[in-house]
Every structure is written in structure tokens, then in C-alpha cells.
Amino acid sequence: MPRLSLVVPVYKVQGYLSECLDSILGQSYTDFEVIAVDDCSPDDSGSILDRYAEHDARIHVIHLTENVGLGRARNAGLEKTQGDYVLFLDSDDTLSEGALEAVAERLEATGDPDILIYDYARTYWDNRVLANQRAHLLKQQGPDVFRLADRPELLELLQIVWNKAYRRDFINRTGLTFPPGYYEDAPWTYCSLISAERIAVLDRVCVHYRQRRQGGNILKTVSRKHFDVFDQYRRVFGFIAEREQLDAWREPLFRKMVDHYLTVLERPGRLPQDARAEFFHRAAADYRTYLPAGFRRPEGGRGRKYALLERDAYAAWVGATAAIKVRRAVKKRARTAVTRSRRSAMAAFYQSQLRLPLDENLAVFSAYWSRSVSCNPAAIAAELGRLAPHIRRVWAIRPDAVDQVPEGVEFVRVGSREYWAALARAKYLVNNVNFADAVVKREGQIHVQTHHGTPLKTMGLDQQKYPASTHMDFAKLLERCDRWDYSLSSNRFSTAIWERVYPCPYTSLETGYPRNDVLVNATAADVRRARAALGLGAGTRAFLYMPTHREYQPGFVPSLDLARLADELGPDVTLMVRGHYFYGSSPHVAELRRSGRIVDVSGHHPVEELYLAADALITDYSSAMFDYAVLDRPIITYAPDWDIYSAVRGTYFDLLQEPPGVVATSQAELIRLLGSHEYDGPDAAERRAAFRRRFCEFDDGRASERVVRRVFLGEKDMLPFVPFAERPHAPTPAQALELVERA
Structure with a gap:
């Protein structure tokens, strides 16, 4: 025992x-x-x-x-x-x-x-x-x-x-x-x-x-359930009444009861406004019911509150508390007037737009700080056009990124009058990061936070523990997150983290990531088209190299000798590199680029086309691994600085122990793994399968539809998930080529 x-x-x-x-x-x-x-x-x-x-x-x-x-x-x-x-x-x-x-x-x-x-x-x-x-x-x-x-x-x-x-x-x-x-x-x-x-x-x-x-804390929620306090003290005094030896505790517990009732009455955010009078009268009734013989009220203001309860004088109570509220309101209005007088003309315009009715059929989308039309917001926007074409879709784009907007897509430039008008009037605001601090969450607006990856590295409040994030203003971060109505998730692992590190009153939607729908639903023709767009020949193996950003490095520090890697892998291999890893311009690297052996795909959009075209992914700590795993293709983890990265940025699991495939901690080891085909062997496949079940559990190709139906169409019941074992995914490049040869 x-x-x-x-x-x-x-x-x-x-x-x-x-x-x-x-x-x-x-x-x-x-x-x-x-x-x-x-x-x-x-x-x-x-x-x-x-x-x-x-x-x-x-x-x-x-x-x-x-x-x-x-x-x-x-x-x-x-x-x-x-x-x-x-x-x-x-x-x-x-x-x-x-x-x-x-x-x-x-x-x-x-x-x-x-x-x-x-x-x-x-x-x-x-x-x-x-x-x-x-x-x-x-x-x-x-x-x-x-x-x-x-x-x-x-x-x-x-x-x-x-x-x-x-x-x-x-x-x-x-x-x-x-x-x-x-x-x-x-x-x-x-x-x-x-x-x-x-x-x-x-x-x-x-x-x-x-x-x-x-x-x-449920005690800090506005509800009539706070009336439960009366039943609880009835139980306390009933307990005393059944035990004569405890009668001496009647007066001390009477004081605790009255103080508790006053706390519920006085604390904001507990009682609905239309229930306050009823609560006061119930409290006054209990006061008289349990009043001990010979009881003396406390001195001062607290004693005056006791007296109002004893007389059941609710009108007097309201008058006393109203005077305090008036004084506070006057001070608040004065501060607000001073603040408004300092606003710019554009801010004044935005304020005027906020007073106009919401446009129930307007949705504003943004991705990556308004730098592109991409990621989960883009997938949702496309599905919205299919299922609810009556809702107008407008993208917020930075002026320097306007050339990235696809033809036919409506947009507004960030900072323009049209931008602020759209943000003020739109019923729906969809983003994979946060909108600017100045954006006001209006009553009736719906903000959808899609996120842009499954977290390996620490996020939100968890970043406070690590030196790489000491510059962040976490109070401001949470004020931005307070605007969310929905937070999307592609796995339960992420849901649990989001709810802890962004402790705000949103609803989690476990839908899968909309951007990954294409990785499930793409056809062989889509794969061939993606490879052709990148100039990849039929007999070429393509490795996609996607390293992540390291906050602790002040500048670019290459961790791979790409020229050597390309030479070691041979002429039949192409390295697609997403990231600015061509700062050097040696003749050898230039020749490799001209020959197509190394391709800079840093500016290629959408990134999902790169996933479809690649035979395998090489990455370190990028969230790309979680998306690419949907394809069930080989993933090679190249982590030469894991000890430093995990200590400085913090991680949610040990990637070296729970990888989606093989792991290399040096370039020599990486070359050996790629040359031996161990990266695509049965052990790697077993690790990848476990990884996929954990992190791709909701990605069944219908995430975008789930979001649109739940958020924009108001459907309460979510579409059921396709059982994991029955889910398709896009064919590999080899399979896509084989289908052509058979035809």
C-alpha cells in the first residue's frame, strides 16, 4: 500500500x-x-x-x-x-x-x-x-x-x-x-x-x-452558476448543525460566507448584469438566516457593506457602486480622447471604417506577413471559391510583393486606404501569422489563425525560457492572439502545444493543414508537371534541401558544401536548394548551377510543387519535414548542430531519437547515407511510418473543405477523417513516370 x-x-x-x-x-x-x-x-x-x-x-x-x-x-x-x-x-x-x-x-x-x-x-x-x-x-x-x-x-x-x-x-x-x-x-x-x-x-x-x-479558472467566467455558492454554504452550516461540538465555528464561518458573497458581487466578470439584484437578495436572505446571536459587524467600509446586506438594501448598494464607476469612466474617456487626438489621418480613416457595418461576404487573407499568396490561407481561399463563391476573397500584400500575386487574384496593398477599409469591414480575416497590432477585432468578425507548421522548436510562451527569443514582447504577442476565433491544427501534438503557449479564448479546429491537401490528392500528371517546371529529367533523382533559420546566427553560415555534395552524388542527382545558400560564386558552383545539378528554388511558389517534384527531402529542423511526411517519401535529417540549436531555441522532442528517417550529423555521414540508399531502406521506412502516424494524423486531403464548411458555412459537424490506412497520397516521381511508360 x-x-x-x-x-x-x-x-x-x-x-x-x-x-x-x-x-x-x-x-x-x-x-x-x-x-x-x-x-x-x-x-x-x-x-x-x-x-x-x-x-x-x-x-x-x-x-x-x-x-x-x-x-x-x-x-x-x-x-x-x-x-x-x-x-x-x-x-x-x-x-x-x-x-x-x-x-x-x-x-x-x-x-x-x-x-x-x-x-x-x-x-x-x-x-x-x-x-x-x-x-x-x-x-x-x-x-x-x-x-x-x-x-x-x-x-x-x-x-x-x-x-x-x-x-x-x-x-x-x-x-x-x-x-x-x-x-x-x-x-x-x-x-x-x-x-x-x-x-x-x-x-x-x-x-x-x-x-x-x-x-x-471557471470562477472567473460570467455565469449564473455562481449562484452555486449559496448551496455550498448551506452545506457548511448544515454540517455544523448536525455536530453540536462544532457550534463555536458558526460565527467565523458566517464571516467567511459574507465575505465570499461580497467577492462574487464585486468582482467583475462573474455575475451577468441581469442576475446581480437576484444574487444580492439571495445573499441578504442567507445573511439573516445564518446570522449568529450577538454578532457584531466589522468596522469601516466592510462593515457598511455588511449592513447593506443585512437590510437587503440593493438600491443603496447600486448607488454606492455606481458613483465609483462614474469616476472611473470619466478618467477613461479623458485618456481615450488624448489618444485619439494623436492618431494619424490613416488611423482616423480606419476608425471611420470601423463604424460601418461588416460586409458579411468579404474575406481578407494574408500569409507570411503579407509577403505572398501561399500556405494554408491560399488553400482555404481556393476552396472557399469552390464552395462559397459569393464570398469575395481579397489578399493583403506588401507593396514590394505585389508582383507575386497570381493573375486574377484580388488584392490590396498593405497600408493603403483600401487595405484598412477591407480589414475594418471584412467578416472573415485569415492569416498564418498575426495581423498588425493596430488591427481591431470587431464584434462579429471571425479571425482564423492557420499557423504555418507543426512545431519542433518552441513557440509562444515557451520561448521565454530560451535565449534566442529574449527580444520578444510576449504581452503584445498574446494581445494579438486574443483576436483569434479559430486555431487550426494538423495533429493532436500541435493542438496541445498551441493551447498552452497561446492561452487565449479561441476554438481549436483539428482539421489537418489545408496546404497539405494537394500532397494527398495530386495525381501522377501533377507530379510530372511539377518536375517539368523545374527542368528535372526523367532519369534524374532530385533531393530537396530545406534548412531552417537559426536565430542565434547573425548572418548566413552554410552548413553544407553543396559543390562537394553534388560531386559525390554524381551526375544523375539534382540538388534543389530552398534558402539563400549561394552567397559564394566560385566557378565550380556556377558550373553546377548552369548544368542543372544545383537549382536555387528559394523563390519558387508554391513550395508544395517542390515537394511533389522531389524524390527525397534533406532538412534539419524545418517544419517542412512534417508536411513532406504526408507524401511518405524519404526524409533525411541533417543536424550537425543539434546540441546548440536545441539548447538555444528549445525543442519539443529529441529529433535525433525520433526522426522521420535516417539522421546525419556530419557531411561525410550524409554522403554515405545518400550513396548507400540507406536513406530509403526498411529501417528508415519504419521510423517514417511512426512519424507520419503521430504528425500527419488529420491530413487526409479534405482539410480545406473542413475549414470552409465549419468557419464560412457554419456547419457544426466536421467531415469525418479518412482512416489512416486508407488514405492516398501523390505518387512518387518514379511511379508517375512508370504510368506514362505503361500508357
Whole structure:
């Protein structure tokens, strides 16, 4: 039987769950079990739990068949615990290093108390860590073990369940269970503390309490569900009424109840406006119902609030709070007027456009900071033209990139009056990066963030940990991301990362990447056409070399001797290089270029044509590997500086251990692999298959259609995915040529 049982309820935390579980499994103390309860989570959380349980027998997973809420999910886990002590941990929080060892040592030192209370710290998206403001209450003073009556100030701690270890037989003896509702911690914590005969404290931070930027705390959502607080305090006072020996706690808990009601009333973003009066009257009724005999109100402003509740004087309450709001509004209007007076004429024009009605049949597209018509936005725009031709499609293009706009595509130049008018009036805004900070998200507008790759390197808030991204303004980044309504994903791996590193109130759409539809649906004729456009002969093997950018390098640092590589591979091989790798102009390289042995395809659009034309991909850390894997063709990872890249930029997995094929860390090794055909052997194919199942799971050729139907046509049910084993993909160049020869 384990010493400690950790109950972890899980619901919609796929972006945080692995970090939570890792913080538990990485503890130096090992005598514990984890009871993880999947509360019918609609995301990938349940699968994550199962994967962890497969590798660690200490994890036991319960999958509930319906969503029952946090309290009852904890009850389900509690029933399965076997440890001497039960600890609760929310699945987006983490244990600090050495926490369980400190808890176990303190339990032993204090002779196994009923409850051990330990400290926590709040952690924020911007890496701030704030100590518990009432941590001083946990300082060891007096006896190691005591009753709450000896230290009643502990009631001033945040009343949460996950900063305590509970003796399991004490839970059973007291009959504690979690009620349903928003405020389920209140009855549990109050009733357990006033019932405990032996309490101990541990003045140590054991839990990192994640403060999600948005959407993480249900108590901060506007809803009538906050009325649940009345039921919870009814349970608290009912518990006291059934136990005469606890009557002394009636007055302290009455104060906690009133303060709690005032908090709900006063905090913005909790009660709907039309429910505030009803809540006040309910609170006033409870005040009179549970008012202890001889109770004296607090002094000052807090006492005046108590008096208004006691008299049920809602009109007076509204008048007092309205005066404060008026003063704040006057100051805000003054600041706004000053700001507007400084705006430029173009900004004023944009503001005028924002006051006009939205054009329900206008969609604005942008890709790569408005440098091209490409990527996921281009695939969505094309499908939109097929399924909803009544919606006008306009591309935002930088003035210096206008020549890249295909004939017949409507566009506006970035910065022009037409550009700002389109952004202000369009119902739909689609981008694979973020629009400029000045773009205002209007009520009724729909912003679609398509992204432009599966992340190997760290993204969003995770970049804060690595030196390559110290220049970023992460607060501004998240303000831009707040405009998203939808975030596209081609695999569950990406979904979990996006939701964690961009903690904003969007909806994740697991559709596959629209730009990859062509890699699934292209025909042999498409492959032949792509190769012909690049001048690739029938007997030529074409390797596409696509290295990624390295933020830590101030300039261009070539990692391959292309001339030598071409010579070693022989005359029947062409190297297509996407990137500015021809800064040198030696006669030998120039000759190789003239002969077609090396082709600079840096400016070739779209990149998907290069994928179709290539027999194999050579890359390092580029997201191209995830897209090219859709084709099920060989991928060679050339990573001579993996240690530096992973340390400076940070990565989500070890590419050398989980590659999509063979790996070379030197040019000599790369030449050997390519010359021996090991890059296309059975071992490489096995690794590629595993890679494809993990990262290409939604790319079945219908991603663009899914997006259009869901976002633009309003269809709620997503198109079903073609089973992985049944999906086609474009034929290889050899297969495309064979079809011609047969004909």
C-alpha cells in the first residue's frame, strides 16, 4: 500500500497535462500512486493519461463516461485511493521539486496528523512567480500538531483542497465528499479543518498554482452558476448543525460566507448584469438566516457593506457602486480622447471604417506577413471559391510583393486606404501569422489563425525560457492572439502545444493543414508537371534541401558544401536548394548551377510543387519535414548542430531519437547515407511510418473543405477523417513516370 495517493481530475488540459504528470513522476520520493480521472474530456487528455499509464504502473486512469464536474471527478478518484494520505492536484498545476519528499518527512515528524497544510506559489504565463501573500500563517510556531481552535487564523488562507494532505482514515471517519458545483472546495475545506483533531503545517512551496491568462479558472467566467455558492454554504452550516461540538465555528464561518458573497458581487466578470439584484437578495436572505446571536459587524467600509446586506438594501448598494464607476469612466474617456487626438489621418480613416457595418461576404487573407499568396490561407481561399463563391476573397500584400500575386487574384496593398477599409469591414480575416497590432477585432468578425507548421522548436510562451527569443514582447504577442476565433491544427501534438503557449479564448479546429491537401490528392500528371517546371529529367533523382533559420546566427553560415555534395552524388542527382545558400560564386558552383545539378528554388511558389517534384527531402529542423511526411517519401535529417540549436531555441522532442528517417550529423555521414540508399531502406521506412502516424494524423486531403464548411458555412459537424490506412497520397516521381511508360 503506498504512503501517498494523488488524485488528479482531468478535463480539457491537454496543453498542460504532461507537465503536471512529469512534475509528479519526477519526484525524488517514489512511494505514491496517481489516480487520474478523465472527466470525459473532449480533447486528447484521456489519451495522454493512457500513454503515461502504459509506461508507469503508479498511474491508474479512470475514464468517466460523462462529464460530472470537478468535485464528483475527485470523488471518483477518492474511491480508488489506497494510500495512507490523499493529496489533490489540479491537472494544470505542478508539484515543486522535492515536494512529496518534504510532505512525507513532515508527516512522519508530526506523527501522522489528520491534515497537513503546505504552501503554494502562483505562476504566470510571463514567468512571474508570486508567493502566497498569507504564507506567514504557515510558519511553525507553538506545538507541531494542533487543532484549528489553537490557530484560527488559518481560516484566512485561500480555502482550496490541493494545498493539503489528508489522512485517508480521517476522510472516511468524517464522511467527507465533494459536492457538485462551482464552489465545491468550500464545504470540503471548512468542514475538514473544523473537524480535524490534529493539524500540522509545512512552510514550503509544494504546488505551483498556474494562473492561466484566460479561460483556466471557471470562477472567473460570467455565469449564473455562481449562484452555486449559496448551496455550498448551506452545506457548511448544515454540517455544523448536525455536530453540536462544532457550534463555536458558526460565527467565523458566517464571516467567511459574507465575505465570499461580497467577492462574487464585486468582482467583475462573474455575475451577468441581469442576475446581480437576484444574487444580492439571495445573499441578504442567507445573511439573516445564518446570522449568529450577538454578532457584531466589522468596522469601516466592510462593515457598511455588511449592513447593506443585512437590510437587503440593493438600491443603496447600486448607488454606492455606481458613483465609483462614474469616476472611473470619466478618467477613461479623458485618456481615450488624448489618444485619439494623436492618431494619424490613416488611423482616423480606419476608425471611420470601423463604424460601418461588416460586409458579411468579404474575406481578407494574408500569409507570411503579407509577403505572398501561399500556405494554408491560399488553400482555404481556393476552396472557399469552390464552395462559397459569393464570398469575395481579397489578399493583403506588401507593396514590394505585389508582383507575386497570381493573375486574377484580388488584392490590396498593405497600408493603403483600401487595405484598412477591407480589414475594418471584412467578416472573415485569415492569416498564418498575426495581423498588425493596430488591427481591431470587431464584434462579429471571425479571425482564423492557420499557423504555418507543426512545431519542433518552441513557440509562444515557451520561448521565454530560451535565449534566442529574449527580444520578444510576449504581452503584445498574446494581445494579438486574443483576436483569434479559430486555431487550426494538423495533429493532436500541435493542438496541445498551441493551447498552452497561446492561452487565449479561441476554438481549436483539428482539421489537418489545408496546404497539405494537394500532397494527398495530386495525381501522377501533377507530379510530372511539377518536375517539368523545374527542368528535372526523367532519369534524374532530385533531393530537396530545406534548412531552417537559426536565430542565434547573425548572418548566413552554410552548413553544407553543396559543390562537394553534388560531386559525390554524381551526375544523375539534382540538388534543389530552398534558402539563400549561394552567397559564394566560385566557378565550380556556377558550373553546377548552369548544368542543372544545383537549382536555387528559394523563390519558387508554391513550395508544395517542390515537394511533389522531389524524390527525397534533406532538412534539419524545418517544419517542412512534417508536411513532406504526408507524401511518405524519404526524409533525411541533417543536424550537425543539434546540441546548440536545441539548447538555444528549445525543442519539443529529441529529433535525433525520433526522426522521420535516417539522421546525419556530419557531411561525410550524409554522403554515405545518400550513396548507400540507406536513406530509403526498411529501417528508415519504419521510423517514417511512426512519424507520419503521430504528425500527419488529420491530413487526409479534405482539410480545406473542413475549414470552409465549419468557419464560412457554419456547419457544426466536421467531415469525418479518412482512416489512416486508407488514405492516398501523390505518387512518387518514379511511379508517375512508370504510368506514362505503361500508357
